[in-house]
Every structure is written in structure tokens, then in C-alpha cells.
Amino acid sequence: MSHPNVSPRTYLLVFGALILLTGTTYLLSGQHLGGWELPMALGIACTKTVLVGLFFMHLLYGSRLTWVVVATGVVFLGIMLVLTMSDYATRGWLPERGAPQPGVRASESVVTP
Amino acid sequence: MWVFLGSEVLFFGGLFTAYAVLRWRFPHGFALGSSKLSAEVGAVNTAVLLTSSLTMALAVYAASVRNKALLLLFLALTMLLGAGFIGIKAWEWHHEYVEHLVPGAGFDAGKGPDGSVIDRDEARHVEMFFVFYFTITGLHALHMLVGLGVLAVQLFLAARGNFGIADDTPIELAGLYWHFVDIVWIFVFPLLYLLRQV
Numbered sequence: 677m678s679h680p681n682v683s684p685r686t687y688l689l690v691f692g693a694l695i696l697l698t699g700t701t702y703l704l705s706g707q708h709l710g711g712w713e714l715p716m717a718l719g720i721a722c723t724k725t726v727l728v729g730l731f732f733m734h735l736l737y738g739s740r741l742t743w744v745v746v747a748t749g750v751v752f753l754g755i756m757l758v759l760t761m762s763d764y765a766t767r768g769w770l771p772e773r774g775a776p777q778p779g780v781r782a783s784e785s786v787v788t789p
Numbered sequence: 790m791w792v793f794l795g796s797e798v799l800f801f802g803g804l805f806t807a808y809a810v811l812r813w814r815f816p817h818g819f820a821l822g823s824s825k826l827s828a829e830v831g832a833v834n835t836a837v838l839l840t841s842s843l844t845m846a847l848a849v850y851a852a853s854v855r856n857k858a859l860l861l862l863f864l865a866l867t868m869l870l871g872a873g874f875i876g877i878k879a880w881e882w883h884h885e886y887v888e889h890l891v892p893g894a895g896f897d898a899g900k901g902p903d904g905s906v907i908d909r910d911e912a913r914h915v916e917m918f919f920v921f922y923f924t925i926t927g928l929h930a931l932h933m934l935v936g937l938g939v940l941a942v943q944l945f946l947a948a949r950g951n952f953g954i955a956d957d958t959p960i961e962l963a964g965l966y967w968h969f970v971d972i973v974w975i976f977v978f979p980l981l982y983l984l985r986q987v
Contacts, residue, residue, distance in 0.1 A: 681853070682846075682850065684847060684850055687843055687846045687847060687850070688843070691839065691840070691842075691843040694839045694842075695836060695839060698832060698835050698836060698839065698978075699832070701978075701979055701983060702828060702829075702832040702983070704983075705828055705979075705982075705983035705984075705985065706828075708986065709986070710986075713983075713984060713986050714984060717979035717980070717983050717984060718979065720979070721975050721976050721978075721979050721980075724972075724975045725972050725975055725976075728842065728968050728971060728972055728975070729968075729972070731846075732842055732843075732845070732846045732964070732968045732971075733964075733965055733968045733969075734961075742791050745791040745792055745795050746791065746795070748795055749794070749795035749796075749798040749799070750798070752798075752799060752802075753798050753799060753802040756799070756802055756803070756806050757802070757805075757806055757809065760806050760809075760810060761806075761809060761810070761813065764810050764813055764814070765813060
């Protein structure tokens with residue numbers, strides 16, 4: 677294990693930023709952001725994750741092997757999310773031939789939020 | 790440890806993916822479900838957990854500079870804050886139990902945030918939201934309990950001898966796990982509590 681010498685001051689600054697971001701995302705949820713609601717909430721969550729990972733978990737000072745493992749986790753999570761949603765989100769885009777899919781009507785699967 | 794955390798990403802990732810699919814399908818019911826939770830309590834609990842991550846990082850720091858008194862202090866503080874988080878969560882669960890929001894025969898979706906009536910189909914979607922809510926927060930709390938157990942053992946060993954001071958790797962690894970569980974909550978909080986725009 678590497679032993680980076682991160683000062684408590686850095687930790688306190690990162691902690692301050694995390695609390696600030698939490699407050700921001702909480703206040704934003706009360707506004708009517710429309711289509712921006714999800715991207716804003718997830719963007720802030722991702723920023724917080726990067727802060728925790730880089731500083732609290734010492735990724736900033738981590739070895740390349742650690743980065744490869746982290747990247748693998750993120751990439752596979754991305755594959756799972758993107759491929760799954762690209763299926764569910766696009767159902768009903770094309771006219772169906774033959775029997776309709778069980779349980780899903782074409783008119784139902786196009787969701788307009 | 791990182792490889793284990795990588796597998797944990799996919800464990801929680803699977804839950805979040807299932808949640809995303811159903812939220813996509815029933816956006817209205819899920820937003821209604823979110824609006825039934827208290828964003829204030831969720832935000833406070835997020836702050837408690839973030840503070841515990843700070844004290845955990847400071848415990849790792851104390852171990853790396855071989856300061857036993859500080860290490861014991863910050864390990865104890867982290868446990869205290871972690872227990873506080875679970876306490877607040879348990880209080881929330883109890884509140885939801887009283888409000889008939891636990892999925893099952895006794896489930897009652899109640900009324901919308903503006904007092905509107907929720908019809909039968911919509912109520913099923915709100916119930917679906919709460920299935921995810923209890924599964925995800927429950928599994929997260931289980932991870933917290935495991936973390937608390939690890940910290941309790943480390944605190945005990947560190948108080949008895951020079952555990953953590955002679956070699957700070959175990960403290961560092963416990964810290965990684967603790968921060969990971971924090972990161973899971975960083976996503977749970979907005980996804981379950983904040984997306985309430987009906």
C-alpha cells in the first residue's frame with residue numbers, strides 16, 4: 677500500500693466542498709428544473725464521487741494498477757447501464773411486425789415524461 | 790481491496806440499473822414516491838455520512854503519522870457518526886412503516902404532494918418505488934453495519950497494542966471500504982430522495 681502524505685487541511689477543504697455540493701443539490705431539488713433535474717442531480721453526485729475517490733481514497737496518489745481496476749469497474753457499470761437503457765428506451769421506436777411483444781404494447785412503450 | 794470494491798460497484802450498479810429501467814417506464818409514480826420521502830432528513834443524513842468519511846480519512850492520516858491517541862479518537866468518532874446515520878435511517882424506516890409505505894398488503898400510497906388523489910395503477914408504481922427504496926437503503930445499511938463491525942475490531946486491537954501504528958495498511962483498507970459505502974449513498978440520496986418533480 678502506498679502511504680501518501682495528505683494533510684488534514686486538504687481533507688477539510690474536500691469535506692467543505694462535499695457539504696457545499698450536498699446543500700446545492702438539496703436546494704436545486706426544490707426548484708422546477710424540468711429536464712435538467714436528473715442531469716444536475718447526477719452531475720453533482722459524480723463530482724462528489726470524484727472528490728471522495730481522488731482525495732479520501734487516495735486515488736490521486738494511487739498506482740496505475742489501481743486506476744485500471746477503478747476504470748474497469750466504471751466501464752462495466754457504463755456498459756450495463758447504457759446497453760440496458762438503449763434497449764428499454766428505444767422500444768416502440770420502430771413499427772412492429774407480426775405479434776406484439778408479450779406484456780408491452782407499442783403505444784405504451786413510448787414514454788413521454 | 791480495489792478489486793472487491795470493483796465487484797461491489799456492479800452489485801449496487803445492478804440495483805441502480807433496475808431502478809433506472811422502471812423509473813423510465815413509470816416516471817410519474819416514481820416521482821410521487823420520491824416526494825413521500827423527507828429530502829431534509831436525507832440531506833442531514835448525507836452530511837452525517839460525509840462527516841464520518843472525513844473522520845475516517847483523518848484516522849488513516851493518524852495511523853500514517855503513527856499517532857495512536859488520534860487514531861483511537863478518529864476511529865471512535867467514525868463509528869459514532871456511522872451509528873448515528875443508521876439511527877436516523879431506522880427512524881425514517883419506522884416513520885414510513887407508520888405511514889403504510891412498506892410494500893405489501895398494508896401499503897397505502899396516500900395522496901400526492903398537492904393533495905391530489907393517486908389512482909390504483911399509479912399507487913402500484915409508488916409501491917414499486919418503495920420496493921427499490923427499502924432494498925437499496927437496506928443493503929446500504931447492511932454494508933454500513935459490516936463497516937462498523939470492521940472498525941469495532943480495529944478500534945479494539947488498536948487500543949490494546951500497536952495495531953495500525955506498526956502497519957497502517959489495515960486502517961487504510963477499512964477506510965477504502967468506508968468511503969466506498971459513502972459513495973453508494975452519494976448516489977442513493979439524489980436518485981431516491983431528490984427526483985420528485987411530478
